[in-house]
Amino acid sequence: AQTVTQSQPEMSVQEAETVTLSCTYDTSESDYYLFWYKQPPSRQMILVIRQEAYKQQNATENRFSVNFQKAAKSFSLKISDSQLGDAAMYFCAVGGSNYKLTFGKGTLLTVNP
């Protein structure tokens, strides 16, 4: 079974600053993928970033980057130059060969002007 733990129910950041959201996971799979999704107040789920576990290089997407520590089973999300539009619930997820994508409970990010 896969598990995902997001230990920070809520986080806040000042506009233009950097924030890191934590995620740890557990899986018995050797081939798996990790995702961060964003859910703004509109309720729409939006993919932020994806990481292949077999790749050592950390994924980046503009202001969003991950710190993937495979041995520690850690997959944190760093948001640089935070913007008001980044305010949302953020979910970490892991998927493997059983086609079941498991989500964490989420971190609510507030961006202060």
Next chain:
Amino acid sequence: NAGVTQTPKFQVLKTGQSMTLQCAQDMNHEYMSWYRQDPGMGLRLIHYSVGAGITDQGEVPNGYNVSRSTTEDFPLRLLSAAPSQTSVYFCASSYVSGSSYNSPLHFGNGTRLTVT
């Protein structure tokens, strides 16, 4: 391109009533799934399908049925609604590539269901 379309957006049911949440996608995705989202619980997988005629249970399947007669549609049926099924329901789809789950999910806009 409509993506993933869920209907209805809101629904109120009485305990014991049945209903079907509709989900359709126009991206020719093999994989479709249903999640429920409850406060403090994240998203939990109810049922999923990797192709027409193939369905399987997720983490919280009790009280729900699914079928996949076409690639495009994946309805979720509540046979006898209970207050514990009050939740926001999301349908999601993606391509299936290789043997691992690796394609990002495309989500519908969700259905808010209240069971009284």
